[in-house]
Amino acid sequence: MASDRSIHITVINGNTSAAMTRGIDAVAQAICSPQTKLVTTQPQTGPASIESYYDEYLAIPGILEQIVLDQTADAFVLACWGDPGIEAAREITQRPVVGIAEASLYVANMLAAKWSVVTTLHRVRDMVEKTIAKTGLSQRCASVRTTPLAVLETEQCRDATLAALITASQQAIAEDGAEAICLGCAGMSGLDTALEAELQVPVIDAVAAAVRLAESLVALKKHTSKQLTYRPPELKPILGYSDGMQPSDLRHLR
Amino acid sequence: MASDRSIHITVINGNTSAAMTRGIDAVAQAICSPQTKLVTTQPQTGPASIESYYDEYLAIPGILEQIVLDQTADAFVLACWGDPGIEAAREITQRPVVGIAEASLYVANMLAAKWSVVTTLHRVRDMVEKTIAKTGLSQRCASVRTTPLAVLETEQCRDATLAALITASQQAIAEDGAEAICLGCAGMSGLDTALEAELQVPVIDAVAAAVRLAESLVALKKHTSKQLTYRPPELKPILGYSDGMQPSDLRHLR
Amino acid sequence: MASDRSIHITVINGNTSAAMTRGIDAVAQAICSPQTKLVTTQPQTGPASIESYYDEYLAIPGILEQIVLDQTADAFVLACWGDPGIEAAREITQRPVVGIAEASLYVANMLAAKWSVVTTLHRVRDMVEKTIAKTGLSQRCASVRTTPLAVLETEQCRDATLAALITASQQAIAEDGAEAICLGCAGMSGLDTALEAELQVPVIDAVAAAVRLAESLVALKKHTSKQLTYRPPELKPILGYSDGMQPSDLRHLR
Amino acid sequence: MASDRSIHITVINGNTSAAMTRGIDAVAQAICSPQTKLVTTQPQTGPASIESYYDEYLAIPGILEQIVLDQTADAFVLACWGDPGIEAAREITQRPVVGIAEASLYVANMLAAKWSVVTTLHRVRDMVEKTIAKTGLSQRCASVRTTPLAVLETEQCRDATLAALITASQQAIAEDGAEAICLGCAGMSGLDTALEAELQVPVIDAVAAAVRLAESLVALKKHTSKQLTYRPPELKPILGYSDGMQPSDLRHLR
Amino acid sequence: MASDRSIHITVINGNTSAAMTRGIDAVAQAICSPQTKLVTTQPQTGPASIESYYDEYLAIPGILEQIVLDQTADAFVLACWGDPGIEAAREITQRPVVGIAEASLYVANMLAAKWSVVTTLHRVRDMVEKTIAKTGLSQRCASVRTTPLAVLETEQCRDATLAALITASQQAIAEDGAEAICLGCAGMSGLDTALEAELQVPVIDAVAAAVRLAESLVALKKHTSKQLTYRPPELKPILGYSDGMQPSDLRHLR
Amino acid sequence: MASDRSIHITVINGNTSAAMTRGIDAVAQAICSPQTKLVTTQPQTGPASIESYYDEYLAIPGILEQIVLDQTADAFVLACWGDPGIEAAREITQRPVVGIAEASLYVANMLAAKWSVVTTLHRVRDMVEKTIAKTGLSQRCASVRTTPLAVLETEQCRDATLAALITASQQAIAEDGAEAICLGCAGMSGLDTALEAELQVPVIDAVAAAVRLAESLVALKKHTSKQLTYRPPELKPILGYSDGMQPSDLRHLR
Incomplete structure (x- = not known):
């Protein structure tokens, strides 16, 4: 039997509605393991809800930024059905990312x-x-x-x-x-x-399913593969995004 | 945050080799949550290993019998890559069954x-x-x-x-x-x-992956669907199998 | 024009209902070639009918035993729609096996x-x-x-x-x-x-279709491939099954 | 046991090479049932061999004509790997057509x-x-x-x-x-x-496989479905083809 | 900006109905570029309409003949929904062939x-x-x-x-x-x-879509690949077709 | 024969490298019809090149903005192999969008x-x-x-x-x-x-292929379907994006 140390999970609401973030958080807190420390965040930019491809694509940069800003989590839950930007999320961190x-x-x-x-x-x-x-x-x-x-x-x-x-x-x-x-x-x-x-x-x-699966991946001590597809982004300038979002800065992420 | 009561998981080795059962148990015990009570069993009938369709089909009745005999587990892990008989396992119990x-x-x-x-x-x-x-x-x-x-x-x-x-x-x-x-x-x-x-x-x-996913299904309070495909077997006599294996007896399984 | 010697076909009803075996036999006898000697058998163990995965998996060992016991047939017809256990049947004999x-x-x-x-x-x-x-x-x-x-x-x-x-x-x-x-x-x-x-x-x-196709395979002098997937089962003890069902005995089957 | 009346099979070589027609006929005669009367024909028009889409499309009218001309056969074997024109063949006769x-x-x-x-x-x-x-x-x-x-x-x-x-x-x-x-x-x-x-x-x-399967379809007393796709061609003039090939004439085919 | 020379497009109606050929031509003339010289033709043999596989296969030789006869076109439009014989059309010319x-x-x-x-x-x-x-x-x-x-x-x-x-x-x-x-x-x-x-x-x-796409392929200076599948037909006699349709003559087509 | 009025095509380079924009423009100008007025633009935000999912997702908002800013074009070419954001592009305008x-x-x-x-x-x-x-x-x-x-x-x-x-x-x-x-x-x-x-x-x-296909769609007078998937984005605020990018403003786009 494993002695689980405390696990940190960050749940990222895909949209910018604080009420939805609170709703997601309530469900996530209720289902997570007693040992888990879970926080729910939301992007600083993006649509109030995701109901079109346009909404989805404008939401993704803000979602990715939440990962960039978070050095504490052991795993992420992407809490928008559609798993927007999940392949990019897996490129910028080794920590498991689970889409709902x-x-x-x-x-x-x-x-x-x-x-x-x-x-x-x-x-x-x-x-x-x-x-x-x-x-x-x-x-x-x-x-x-x-x-x-x-x-x-x-x-x-x-x-x-x-x-x-x-x-x-x-x-x-x-x-x-x-x-x-x-x-x-x-x-x-x-x-x-x-x-x-x-x-x-x-x-x-x-949301509940994803929280438990994210905990499982951490318990299994697994990380995202960096073999090919999910390697860190190639170095290059990216105009119009903050410093932390530049590929050269992403190299510091765990 | 959920207050997990103790979860009982039964891991069923698909073959009749006691050494393999012990090996599986060691891995399963090491990975399961501290709250989980986990036992590993093996069928009383069937091949020493599963390396052909013939082996697989002769293993399945014994695997299913392990589920019939076990009223304690909250979920089962079917510990043979190939998930032999898993559809039938899902018919005879509402408790989640996870194939490795x-x-x-x-x-x-x-x-x-x-x-x-x-x-x-x-x-x-x-x-x-x-x-x-x-x-x-x-x-x-x-x-x-x-x-x-x-x-x-x-x-x-x-x-x-x-x-x-x-x-x-x-x-x-x-x-x-x-x-x-x-x-x-x-x-x-x-x-x-x-x-x-x-x-x-x-x-x-x-094996490790399946143990954590089985725990997750229990934590999520989910049961196998009894809507259509996985309904309990229809009533009829089945020759050559023990009493507990008759469809009329399976109705008592939770 | 080929001079067909007498062909022996064994039709195996998948369940243990004698009435169904008789019904299948009547159809099979009516459609087979005049030169064909055809018998219809049924398993000694297994369900009275196959209406679930559970039924199917408990039927298969008995079906396979019918092949093991039969050294006369030139080909087998597996007379249950679902072709239960047909891959294993192909492992234990070189003689063609046709599922209905x-x-x-x-x-x-x-x-x-x-x-x-x-x-x-x-x-x-x-x-x-x-x-x-x-x-x-x-x-x-x-x-x-x-x-x-x-x-x-x-x-x-x-x-x-x-x-x-x-x-x-x-x-x-x-x-x-x-x-x-x-x-x-x-x-x-x-x-x-x-x-x-x-x-x-x-x-x-x-049933009629399978009888004629089984005859065709015999007339074509074809046998099941033993190249890889359908090789005889690997040697090992199998608990709870009769002597004839042990892989070491299966090697004597033609 | 069925009492097979004599079955007539016509094997149609897809190309216009007489030597290939003879080779196909030798194999077909050797494998067919003793009761079967089998003839092998070849188109009067079309390529000496089929090795391109062009060859195939120019072969098909002649192949179809062989069916039109043949009121004796109980079933046809289309003896060119590629089964050229087989859907059309199924439209113009109810008698089974088997592609090799x-x-x-x-x-x-x-x-x-x-x-x-x-x-x-x-x-x-x-x-x-x-x-x-x-x-x-x-x-x-x-x-x-x-x-x-x-x-x-x-x-x-x-x-x-x-x-x-x-x-x-x-x-x-x-x-x-x-x-x-x-x-x-x-x-x-x-x-x-x-x-x-x-x-x-x-x-x-x-060729051998198709001959036996064609015999099987006749023994099973099956005909091509005329429900939708393989209905007789709609009535209309077709320029440049002989009288027998006109849809109005095809209606007389069995 | 490209200076388009005059492009010649031949549209081939798949059937032998002159009224339909005129209808297709009207649409094609209305949609083609001002620089394009477009003619619509129809086969000399084949059905008045294509409503079955039989119709389609009897139409194809006549359709292919239209390509053989036409040394002027820069590209062909095959104006029958079903694109009958298009693979063969691509074998006998390097000029692009577009199916509607x-x-x-x-x-x-x-x-x-x-x-x-x-x-x-x-x-x-x-x-x-x-x-x-x-x-x-x-x-x-x-x-x-x-x-x-x-x-x-x-x-x-x-x-x-x-x-x-x-x-x-x-x-x-x-x-x-x-x-x-x-x-x-x-x-x-x-x-x-x-x-x-x-x-x-x-x-x-x-028809309109295909005309514009055919023009595009010509403007892009593209030709059908002759690497493997669409190579010119292999040399051999083809009975019952005119001289120009023999593979040896097709070699002269551009 | 159609009398093409002048067509305006905007080609959008997917990345922010001016040299690549010039290279794309050279190819596009060389291949487009003489009547076409073609401009090549690039996003004001996004990566210098697209070589990962991260790059792609950070490029899309800037690409979409180029469409929002452009009321002149009759059709757009999305000049990044991967067609990033093309579904969203089709939501925000009725004008055809062609991915390379x-x-x-x-x-x-x-x-x-x-x-x-x-x-x-x-x-x-x-x-x-x-x-x-x-x-x-x-x-x-x-x-x-x-x-x-x-x-x-x-x-x-x-x-x-x-x-x-x-x-x-x-x-x-x-x-x-x-x-x-x-x-x-x-x-x-x-x-x-x-x-x-x-x-x-x-x-x-x-790039060349897409330019000609975009011209074709305009010549065919076709617009993107607004029936279901590509309807304009639902009304809602989108944080962190300029005024023109708000769904309420998109309604004015043709």
Whole structure:
């Protein structure tokens, strides 16, 4: 039996909404191990919510900056379903980075033969499908079910969100063959228990899944591979970004 | 922060070699959380090692019996790379079942863009490729590298095993583009640290990965979906198996 | 023109229901060549029907034993849609082994651009999809249509079975684009003519298809490859199985 | 046991070389059932051999004409690896049409986990890969190995052909993981026994495989589906082709 | 800035209907660059429309002959959705050959995340799916929507055609997630503007797309690769075709 | 024949190196139609070259800003192989956006059965493979060949770059079956002619290909679909970006 020293996890909300950061933090604090010291941060730049490719791309520099600024964490959780910028995050630190999308899919894969992702606005379908494809698990995916919910509504209108998720999930189960449900937005975090009671199938809270997987990677003493793809960025000037963001400075990151 | 009650994990060696069971147990005990109570068992029937489809299929009834006999565990780890019988295991209990193959691939996926599986005898290539395909992650797999190593040799001849693994892994890295290595046999458990020191890329010990992921599923309070595929077996007599193995008896399993 | 000597075919029912064995035998005897001597057997151990992964895995040792006990056959037909244990069967003998699932798919492929598999209980969908994927023909599959039929009902309640198959097949044709129907259960054997009359598309009886393909392999004088994957099992003790099932004894099999 | 009436099979050589037609006929006559009446024909128009897309497309009208002219056959074998025009052949008759490419792949699939196709000139690689893809079996294919052999050389220079096939097959086995070999040209027909003796893995003679599978389809009393894709061609004039080739005349074909 | 010399484009209607040739020419003349000299031809042999594999295969020799006869064109447009014989066309000339199917898919890919192909008779679904697969873009395809429209009706009954296309396209958008529409038949050419006005999504006229892409290839000074697959046909006699169609004569083509 | 009015194309270099912008502009001006007014710009923020995911993500906001600032162009060319941020670019304008990666692959697809991408540093292999996969054309890709070349070296050291490209391309042709070569970096633009002379297979200059395809889309009067995925970004504040970059301002873009 291992004697776990205290683990530091930093959870990074992908958007700049403080209310969503607090919501994510509440879920993350509730699920993490007693030994874990967990903080939840948010970018200083970027959109209030991520609902388009444009939002996602403008969010990434601020997300990466959170990693650059954080020398304490043993591992990072990227708390936006879509895992925006995760390949770049893995380039700038050796410390494990876990995306909540991938984490939720791995957990679903261990609990059900087929699962669906239930998520926000209809327009994000293509983004969600590409995220699943990136992880490699498209074949196990029964369907992606979108809703009329904007991201910030999921945080602010919990009852309406729950109702919309129940409807979409029941369709996924009845019509698409889903045997478990992944909640495809960090704003939906915390609704898994209520939803599970209603649906009688496993419902995966992506933030919770990612926190536990990040702890696991630290316990396993694993680091991101620096062999090829995730090597530190090549040296060069990058205009319009702060000193700490220059490749030459990134070399000092652990 | 969660206050984890004590978690019980049962690790099931897939074969009937007591020495391998002890080796697996040592690795599992060393990596599990301090709060976890972990036992390692082995089937009462089946082959001394699993190196063919024939071995695998004759091992599965005994593996499933270990689950039937165990009412204490909160989750099971199936400690044979190949995850033999895991779909059936998920049918007969609601408690999470984690295969060491799938667990190692999920961990590799979080650490490297491409990984290789390094494993035993050349003849198992097809089995290993099918295991990866079942998990859905074939596209992220750089290669499967087989060796002249029999399963029990990996346990008994540690130096020769390490040497063979180094050779095969270096080929995977240099020729196939691997950026991390998954050890594709429970008998190789415990060699990851030495191998990692040599190769300078992450090396995934599948048993260790699965123990931490099983703990995570329990902490997340998740159970296997009983919606469709993993429902309890239909009622019917099954000739030649003990009472506890009859579908009518399985209904009492939690 | 070849002068066919008498060919011996052994058809192995996958379950332990004598009535189903008789039903399969009737279809197989009716379709085999006049020169063929055909016997249908069933395992001494295993479930009365195969409707879950658990059933399937507990059936396989008994199925393999039927091959071990049979030194007369020139080829084997594995008469359970799902081809349970077929890779292991190919390891323990050089004589061709034909699964009824694969045989029916090859025949369908030669008759129609797209086909559907119509089968038993809803819960077997995942098993059926994996069987098709194993054969490699998922892309040609229009759909898998499940029914409320338990396996033994297909044998016992022929009218209700026929009615359910007509309904499911008509849906497959009208909604999924199926141009031929594969009957996805050995218990449905013998219903192809009645169904074909109703549907006006080819309906493949999997047992009949496999018997003719097994004869073809014998006529072609082909044996299972022993190059790598299907080599005889490695030598080792296997606990809990009879003497004949030990790898050292399997070496005497032709 | 079925009482097979005499079956009529017409084998259609895809090219206009009489010597190749005779070679194909010899193999086909030697392998067909004693009850089968088999004739081998060749198109009246088209190339002396098929080694490019151009050759293939100019061969197809003549191949289809052979079907139009033949009201006697119960089934057709399309004896050019590439199965040229087979979809159209299936439109103009209900009688089964078996391509030698697909037949050889189905047989290989029943004998080996992975197989390679060994064939003629390097330039046909793309055609061969597309043929395998059309059948749906690319995943089971270990490799396509081309040679410097022109099609007519395979018929005329048997020793050199055998030598080239041995070399290419040994590379496929040693380097690509092939466990069986498909001979990817009708001109190679008859060399399987000699090659098998040398290689010690199953070698599939595509013509022989197709003859037996065509007999099987007739014995199974199956016809090509006329549900959608393979319906008779729509009525319309077709300039430059003989009367019998007009869609209005095709309606009289059985 | 390039000083474009006059470019000669030959558009080849795939069928022998003069009315359709005129319709295609009107669209092609309207969209080509002012500097381009464009002629539209049709085969001297072949079907009046292409609605089956049989039609397609009997059309190809005549299509290829149009290329053989044309020493003036700098590039060819193959104006039948299905791009019949395009690989052979690329073998017999170095001048670029653009199929209207592939051209329309590339254009759709640059305008929309997912698109559907809306086309003629239900029976062509399989042909259309294979055409998309050949191009490699199946994953971006939301659906193939067929209609009751025969090919020649699309040319002759413009109002009914437009109505049927609107209905099918609206279903593709609402039910399948299409974000753009490809018109899957040369006979539908010219209807894109009216359809676009109705649907409010991009509608791709395949003939127009191909003409502009063919011009682009000429402007880029690119020729078809003669490295392997598209080398000139091997020398051999081809019975039943005119002198100019013999491989020895093709060597003189530029 | 169309009477093309003057078309305005803006080519956006993905990095902030003025020398590379000039090199791209020279190629683009040389290939564009005489009627086209073409300007080449570069972002005001971002890395001097793009050789990692980090570089790519920090480049995208500046690239998108170039589109926001440009109300003149009729179409945009995104001149960085990798097409960074192209989905977001398509959200913020209706005017066509063509990536040089996708353009080069479409052109290659029309000229060769299989092609390879030859590109910069070994570490970009994963990025390049994902770009090809995003376009949907992985199956047509013979290989990705990386070199020791940094991006800026390709611009600055033309002889060494040419030598390295020749070596890598020859390997792709001889060992991987490539029949055409795509130059996988905007910095390699202009080397296609010299390379083609050496290799005797088509070499695609990605910038040139994209310019002509962008002109084609304008000539075809096509706009990006606003149906679902590429709708304008949802309204919300985005911290740390200039006024013009706010979603509310994007609504004014044409």
